[in-house]
Amino acid sequence: MSSEGLVKKLPNDIGGDASGKIERVEHELLPWEKRCHALADVLDFHKIINTEEKRRGVEALGSEMIGKLSYYERWIVAFANILFQKGILTPSDIATKMAEVEARAARQLKSHPNG
Amino acid sequence: MHVENHDHDEPGHDHHHDHGHSDPHEEISITELPGYYDMLETAVRELLVERKLFGADEIRRQIEVLDSRTPALGAKVVARAWVDGEFRKRLLEDGRKGCEELGISFYDDTQLIVLENTPEVHNLIVCTLCSCYPRPVLGLPPDWYKLKPYRARAVYEPRAVLEEFGTHIPDDVEIVVSDSTAMVRYLVLPMRPAGTEGLSEEELAALVTRDAMIGVIPVEYQERAA
Numbered sequence: 275m276s277s278e279g280l281v282k283k284l285p286n287d288i289g290g291d292a293s294g295k296i297e298r299v300e301h302e303l304l305p306w307e308k309r310c311h312a313l314a315d316v317l318d319f320h321k322i323i324n325t326e327e328k329r330r331g332v333e334a335l336g337s338e339m340i341g342k343l344s345y346y347e348r349w350i351v352a353f354a355n356i357l358f359q360k361g362i363l364t365p366s367d368i369a370t371k372m373a374e375v376e377a378r379a380a381r382q383l384k385s386h387p388n389g
Numbered sequence: 390m391h392v393e394n395h396d397h398d399e400p401g402h403d404h405h406h407d408h409g410h411s412d413p414h415e416e417i418s419i420t421e422l423p424g425y426y427d428m429l430e431t432a433v434r435e436l437l438v439e440r441k442l443f444g445a446d447e448i449r450r451q452i453e454v455l456d457s458r459t460p461a462l463g464a465k466v467v468a469r470a471w472v473d474g475e476f477r478k479r480l481l482e483d484g485r486k487g488c489e490e491l492g493i494s495f496y497d498d499t500q501l502i503v504l505e506n507t508p509e510v511h512n513l514i515v516c517t518l519c520s521c522y523p524r525p526v527l528g529l530p531p532d533w534y535k536l537k538p539y540r541a542r543a544v545y546e547p548r549a550v551l552e553e554f555g556t557h558i559p560d561d562v563e564i565v566v567s568d569s570t571a572m573v574r575y576l577v578l579p580m581r582p583a584g585t586e587g588l589s590e591e592e593l594a595a596l597v598t599r600d601a602m603i604g605v606i607p608v609e610y611q612e613r614a615a
Contacts, residue, residue, distance in 0.1 A: 289517025289568065293541035296553045300531040306427035311529065312451035313434055316443050318497065325497075325571040329519050345520070345535055347426045353433055363436055371432035379422050 285337040286329065307346040314349060323356050331356045454496055458528040462493050463576060464597035466526060467608075468590045470503075471581045481505055484576060488526055495525045504567060505578045506604070511558050513551070513566045513604035514575040515543040521569035523576045527599055534603065544568065554605040577602050582610035 303311070317323040323331070331352030332340065340348060357363040423431070438445050466488055470477040480487030484501030495501070501523055504512035516522065517540050522530040533539050543550050547564045551557070558564055567575045579601045585593060600606045 286518045288537055288541045289515075289544045291537070291541040293538040296533055296538045296542070296550060297536075298531070298533050298554075299536070300533065303529070304427075306423070306430050308452055308455065309434065309448065310430045312448045312455060313430065315451045315455075315496065316447050319447075320443050322437075322442060325521075329571060332519070345532075350426055350430045350433065354429065357433065357437075362440075362442070363433070367436055368429070368432055371436050372428050375428045375431045375435070376422065379428070383420075383422060 284333050285335075285340045286333045303346075310346045310350050313353070317353065322360075322362070323353060327356060328352060451496075455524075455529065458524060458526070460527050460597075460599035460602065461594070462488075462528075463523070463526040463599070463602045464594040466491060466493070466503075466576070467578055467597045467602065468594035470578055471593055472590050477505075477578075480578070493526055497525065499523075499525075499572055499574050501526070501574050501576060502567070503576050503578050504565070504604075506580045508562070508580070510563050510565055511551075511604065512575075512577045513543060513547050513564060514569060514577060515540060515566060516569040517541070517544055518568075518570075521571060521574055523574040523602075526576060527602060531599070551605060554600070556606050577604040579604075579608045582608050584612045585610050 314323075314325075314328060318325055318328075328349065332348045334355065335343070335348060335352060339351070343351065354363070354368055358365060434445075434448060437443060466480065469491060470480050470487075476487065476490070479490070480503050484503040485495055485499075487503065488501065489495065499521075504514070506512055516534075520530055520535040522534065524530075539550065544566050547566050548558060551564070569575055579597065581593070582596065585596070588596075596608050596610055598606065598608070601608045
């Protein structure tokens with residue numbers, strides 16, 4: 275394939291591509307997926323990240339990540355990247371907070387080992 | 390005005406209890422460590438709340454709004470359009486205003502264009518770039534709407550796509566495919582099935598399915614044997 279195709283068509287731009295049979299799959303959102311959707315809406319209401327910025331943020335993940343991450347996984351990673359670009363958060367903010375979130379979850383798991 | 394139908398008994402709304410809770414403050418009964426992306430979501434949200442960019446209650450409220458949006462709202466709009474010609478006219482002129490007339494609020498700043506199916510024209514909606522969908526009136530889209538086969542193929546072989554949904558559109562009927570954007574969303578106004586003249590507006594609404602309002606299937610009506 276010539277490289278020209280890559281320049282003309284970004285990963286999200288799949289209208290008109292050949293593709294397989296439609297499988298009528300659906301799933302009920304996991305709690306974190308629903309939270310992620312609500313987060314997207316609230317970010318949009320506050321003009322922190324609008325829908326089009328989100329779409330471009332997903333596109334900017336590149337085709338490998340777009341192919342391997344699930345729908346809401348792409349959204350949350352795109353949000354983190356956009357927040358870095360806007361200077362609202364830094365990667366170390368996220369790393370520190372994730373360690374905290376994980377430690378908190380581990381403590382809860384320990385205190386309620388059977389749920 | 391907000392429509393708040395907290396109908397938790399509806400099929401497809403059963404809750405999962407194995408991966409934490411949808412309430413951001415209530416994380417007491419976890420049975421395994423949350424996954425990476427789950428924790429990333431929590432981290433991003435909590436950081437933004439700490440910086441006072443929005444309140445934790447806003448996320449909670451938006452989850453309630455999302456839960457309140459189901460295809461039953463769109464079905465109500467369709468049934469009203471079938472029984473009230475003046476309403477149908479207003480709805481086709483401005484979809485958002487028409488829905489708002491029925492008390493359906495738009496929580497985002499999207500516009501809605503309602504596309505009327507006729508014996509000559511069949512409408513189908515898609516979002517080739519991502520997953521834009523008339524969420525205020527239909528809720529969240531099904532996975533197949535967001536996956537590549539539907540998004541890629543709906544625009545160039547809609548007849549073949551419709552056949553995969555079991556829908557045969559005769560060759561003399563034109564198929565119009567509308568590609569949604571971040572700002573403009575579509576809703577299909579399906580044809581009212583024959584034999585439904587005696588049905589009430591409520592009974593009509595019960596016939597209208599999500600997939601009919603996406604345009605992949607017609608609204609069906611089987612007259613009950615007397």
